[in-house]
Amino acid sequence: MRKAPNIFMRRTVFSAAATFLGTVFALPLVWFVFAPFNARAELGLAIPSPFTLSNFATVFQNTFAMQALLNSLIQAAGGVVLVGAAATLAAYALSRSPIPGKGAVTYILLLFSSVVSGSAAMVPIFLIISAAGLIDTHLAVILVFAGGLLPTAMFILRDFIDAIPRSYEESAMVAGASPLQAFFDVALPVIRPGIVVVLVWAFVNIWGSFLIPFILLRSDKLMPASVAIYSFYSEAGTPIVTLLAAYSLIYSLPVVALYLFVNWKFGFRFFGGIKS
C-alpha cells in the first residue's frame, strides 16, 4: 500500500510531461490547419475569424505555383515507377538467385545510397547530369532520385522477399509455369504489400525534396512545388504567411491522400495469407 501514492505521483508527472511534449508537436500542426483559412494569418496561432477561402483563391491564380504542383507530380510519379520496378526486380533476383557475394553487393549499395542523394555528392551529380545534357529536364530529377532511393528500396524489399517461402514459386513452376509466369502470377501478388510500402516511401521522399530539383532545374516551368513555395516570399525575403499556409496545405494533401488510399486498399501490413 505504501507504494500506491508513489505510483500515482509517477503517473502524474509522466502524463504532464507527455502532454507538454504532445502540445509542442501539435501546435505547428494546429497552426497549419487554421492559418490557410485566415485572411490575416500571422506566425502566431489564431482561430480564423472570419473563416475564408480567399487565400486559396489567390494561390490558385498563381500559375507558376500550380504548374509546380504538376511538376512535383510528374517527378514523383516518374521516380516512383522507376524505383518500384527496378527495386522489385533487383530485390527478387538478389533474394532468389544464387549470385555469389549478393549480400555484400546489397550492403555496399546501401552504404552508398546515402551518399548519392546527399548534398555531399551534389557537385559530381551536377557535373554528370550536365555532361549527359540533361540539365533542366524532368528526367534529370527522376534519374537522380531513382539512383539515390534504389539501394534502400532494394534492401527493404529483399528482406521482405527473403521472408516469403520459395515454395510459392516452386509449386507454380512444378505445376507448369515458366519462371516469368511464376513471378507475375504468384510471387508479385505475394510481394505486393512490400512493394506498396516502398512506393509510398519513395513518393514521400521525392515529393518533399528541395535540393536536387533546385540545383538540376533552371526554368520556372519545370520547378516542383518544394521550390515554388519560395514564390510566396516577398522580394525582401519575408514570407507572405497567408498564401504560404494555403499553398503548404495543398502541397501536403497528396501525401495524406496517398497514405489514406494505401491504408484503405492494402492496410500497410507486411504479411498476408501466409500459412506456415
Added chain:
Amino acid sequence: MASVEFQNISKSFGAFVAVPDISFQIADGEFICLLGPSGCGKTTSLRMIAGLETPSSGRVMIGGRDVTYLHPKDRGISMVFQDYALYPHMNIADNIAYPLKVRGEQETRRHARAKEVADVLKIGDLLKRLPSQISGGQQQRTSLARALVYPSEVYLFDEPLSNLDAKLRLEARGFLNHLQRDMGMTAVYVTHDQAEAMALATRIAVMDKGRIVQFAPPIEIYRRPATTFVANFVGNPPMNLVPVEVSIGEGALLLRANGLQLAPIALTDVIAKAAKSGRMTLGVRPEHLRIAVAGDQNVVSGELFANENMGPESLVTLERGDNGRVTARIFTDDEIKVGTSVHLAFDARHITLFDDSGARIPAADER
C-alpha cells in the same frame, strides 16, 4: 505414368555433401517412400526429381528421358508441398486450376475441372474461399487437388501430412492409399514417419546420411531390416536391440548378455564368420515379446521401467540395469508395478542377428 531413375546422383551445398552417390530405379506405377530422419537427404532427392535442385553430378531420368537439366515445368510432374504453398491471393478454385491456367486452358473449362477434382476431395463447396479462410486439413486437400488436376508422369509428395493433426493424418493417409490403388500412379513420397511409409509404399527406401540403406517392400523392411539403423527406425516402437557377446560351442552359437537367457542358435557359414568378432546385436520386435512362463527358452529379464496402457495393448518397458531398455507390446490386463522384476520371452524364429558392423546376418532358413 512413367518410371524414374537416379544414376549416380550426388549433391553438395558448398562444402556440405547432402547426397554422396545414389542410384535407384522406380518402375512405372510404384509408390515409393523415401524414409529417414531429418537431414538424411530425402527431401533433396525429391527436389532433384522435381528439378528444384540440380544434381552436382549424375543423371535423373523420367520415363527413360534425361531430365537432369530440364526446368521443372517441362518434366511432367506434380508435387504436393509440406507447407501446401497455396497462393494466398487466389481463391480455392483458382488455386486448384492454376496448373490448367498456365497450360492455356479456358477459364470455364478449367473451373469445371477444378470443381470435379474438388468434389472428389470433398472441398467442392469451398471454391470461392481464400486459403486463409479454410482449415489446415482443407488446405492440405486443396494442395492435393492442385496436384491431381492435370495428368502427370510422376507425383511427388514432400511430407504432405506432417502439418495435420493425428486424426486428419490417418484419414488423409487412407485416402492417398485408395488413390494410389485407384490411379496406379507413380509416386515418390518423402516422410520421416515410418507408419506412413509402411501404410502407403509399395517399396520403401530407408535413407541415412544421404545413402539408401535399404530399398525393399515394407514387409521386407519390417521382417528383414538390413541394418540396425533400419531396425531402429521402422516399427512402433522400433525393434529392441541388445548388444551381446558371442562364442561358438558344441556346433552352435552361444549368446551372452546380462539378464538374457538364450537357447543356442544353429550355426551357418555366415553366422560362424560373423561370430569371429565376438560381438553381435540381438534384435527382437516389441510385438514378439510376451510374459515368460516356466519352460521358455529365450528370456530377457529386468525391472519394470514403465507400463503404458494404449487401450488394446500395453507398452511394457523394462530396464536391464545399465544394459539398456527393452520394450514389449503386450496384450494383457494385468497390472504390473514399476520396479518389480519382469521376464519376457520370445521365440527363436523371431530373432534377428546383426554383425559387428550393424549389418543383418541372414537366418539359417534363408538363402
